[in-house]
Amino acid sequence: DAMVIQNPRYQVTQFGKPVTLSCSQTLNHNVMYWYQQKSSQAPKLLFHYYDKDFNNEADTPDNFQSRRPNTSFCFLDIRSPGLGDAAMYLCATSRDLGGRDYGYTFGSGTRLTVV
Amino acid sequence: AQKITQTQPGMFVQEKEAVTLDCTYDTSDPSYGLFWYKQPSSGEMIFLIYQGSYDQQNATEGRYSLNFQKARKSANLVISASQLGDSAMYFCAMREAYLAAGNKLTFGGGTRVLVKP
Numbered sequence: 539d540a541m542v543i544q545n546p547r548y549q550v551t552q553f554g555k556p557v558t559l560s561c562s563q564t565l566n567h568n569v570m571y572w573y574q575q576k577s578s579q580a581p582k583l584l585f586h587y588y589d590k591d592f593n594n595e596a597d598t599p600d601n602f603q604s605r606r607p608n609t610s611f612c613f614l615d616i617r618s619p620g621l622g623d624a625a626m627y628l629c630a631t632s633r634d635l636g637g638r639d640y641g642y643t644f645g646s647g648t649r650l651t652v653v
Numbered sequence: 654a655q656k657i658t659q660t661q662p663g664m665f666v667q668e669k670e671a672v673t674l675d676c677t678y679d680t681s682d683p684s685y686g687l688f689w690y691k692q693p694s695s696g697e698m699i700f701l702i703y704q705g706s707y708d709q710q711n712a713t714e715g716r717y718s719l720n721f722q723k724a725r726k727s728a729n730l731v732i733s734a735s736q737l738g739d740s741a742m743y744f745c746a747m748r749e750a751y752l753a754a755g756n757k758l759t760f761g762g763g764t765r766v767l768v769k770p
Contacts, residue, residue, distance in 0.1 A: 571758070580744060580760040581698070626696050630758075642688075642758055644698035 541565070544629050544645035551619050551652055559614040559648045561629030567643070570612040572604060573628040575647075581628055587612060616650075624652045656680065657747050657761035665767050666735045673720070674730040674764045676745035685749045687728040688758065689719065692742040701743075704728055732766075740768045 551557040573581035666672040745761040
């Protein structure tokens with residue numbers, strides 16, 4: 539089945555040690571998003587790719603970077619994770635239909651723990 | 654200002670009863686879309702229902718229906734005949750069409766629903 543896959547499901551990283559989270563999709567959607575969701579909070583958009591164009595949210599810390607080498611894959615890099623970066627990271631995709639689309643497909647998320 | 658507001662942080666509902674989850678939104682964009690998602694404790698975000706700003710009829714998907722009151726800027730989710738598996742966090746979200754590069758989705762704070770047997 540076409541889907542959005544995030545690896546790993548759980549990631550433990552050391553304080554300050556760079557970590558990469560990955561997302562792949564078989565939907566051929568042209569837009570990919572990364573959301574950060576802290577405990578009991580709403581998901582917060584970090585950035586998104588529209589095709590190859592990178593769009594950063596104004597309040598996303600510089601510590602967070604992203605790469606999209608091709609349509610199918612998108613990576614979230616945290617250069618120096620702090621304790622405050624512990625969260626669920628959700629990848630999502632959508633197909634831009636010029637204004638009307640029926641939803642976004644989310645991956646299962648990667649739960650990041652910083653020790 | 655909050656774009657999406659969910660005023661109920663948590664609620665209990667008896668199994669087999671209906672429950673209404675509130676959502677109000679704020680936008681000046683005439684073209685927008687409203688979504689409801691369910692997030693179980695496992696973390697995945699499950700799409701439930703969609704309402705477009707120009708849709709004349711309220712959206713329905715099985716046991717889920719959306720009470721869309723455009724003038725009041727509200728989009729409440731109604732879950733009929735609640736089941737134990739409906740226990741989860743529910744998020745209301747909005748997409749505004751102004752953004753040319755991608756359809757950005759903004760979430761409300763969520764409502765945690767616990768269905769009691």
